[in-house]
Amino acid sequence: MSQEQDKIFFRNFTLTLAFIAAMMITFYVIADMVTDEGENAKKNVNTISVAELTKPVGQVAVAGEEPEDAVVQNEIMADASAVGKSINGESVYNGLCVNCHGIAALAAMIPQTGDAAAWEARIKKGIDVLYANALNGYTGELGMMPAKGGNPALSDEEVKAAVDYIIKQVQ
Numbered sequence: 001m002s003q004e005q006d007k008i009f010f011r012n013f014t015l016t017l018a019f020i021a022a023m024m025i026t027f028y029v030i031a032d033m034v035t036d037e038g039e040n041a042k043k044n045v046n047t048i049s050v051a052e053l054t055k056p057v058g059q060v061a062v063a064g065e066e067p068e069d070a071v072v073q074n075e076i077m078a079d080a081s082a083v084g085k086s087i088n089g090e091s092v093y094n095g096l097c098v099n100c101h102g103i104a105a106l107a108a109m110i111p112q113t114g115d116a117a118a119w120e121a122r123i124k125k126g127i128d129v130l131y132a133n134a135l136n137g138y139t140g141e142l143g144m145m146p147a148k149g150g151n152p153a154l155s156d157e158e159v160k161a162a163v164d165y166i167i168k169q170v171q
Contacts, residue, residue, distance in 0.1 A: 089165030092158045096149045101166065109143040116170040123167060130167070134159050 035050065093101075093113070100106060101113045111118035122130060135156055137147035148154045149162075 087157055087161050089158075089161030089163070089168075092154065092162040093165045096151055096154070097162050097166065100145075100149075110145075113166050114169045119167070119170045123170070127163075127167070130163050131160050134163050 098113070100110050103110075104112065106112075107115070107118070111122065133145065135148060138145045148159050
């Protein structure tokens with residue numbers, strides 16, 4: 001009777017493996033159809049390729065060495081110069097400050113823009129203290145803020161304009 005049980009086991013095991021293989025092939029075919037970047041991508045303008053979604057955001061530039069991709073380097077320099085010329089506090093805030101002061105998940109550690117209760121004590125210390133903390137960085141009991149929000153390319157006027165914009169949002 002042991003041979004009979006072995007035959008049943010191997011038959012069931014074989015059927016299970018065949019079912020799993022068939023499911024894998026089915027999933028592969030479906031995934032291939034969904035991510036087809038051939039003719040369907042040309043027809044549908046909204047289709048974004050996987051390569052487009054996973055391309056690097058930037059590159060590492062080492063001082064003294066020529067960048068590998070001059071086009072990317074020129075774009076980076078153009079962005080930096082555009083920020084450097086802007087004295088609009090809202091554009092500086094939206095370009096940098098919102099990354100911390102606009103994320104509700106960080107509200108326990110970082111005062112969020114528009115939260116009057118969180119900014120009240122800070123505003124009472126005076127605008128000069130807020131400017132100094134934004135320009136030079138600040139380390140407190142709940143966390144830290146890097147100098148100029150982590151972008152040393154910003155001018156002092158731009159940082160002050162961003163601080164003014166944040167304060168205006170709570171008043």
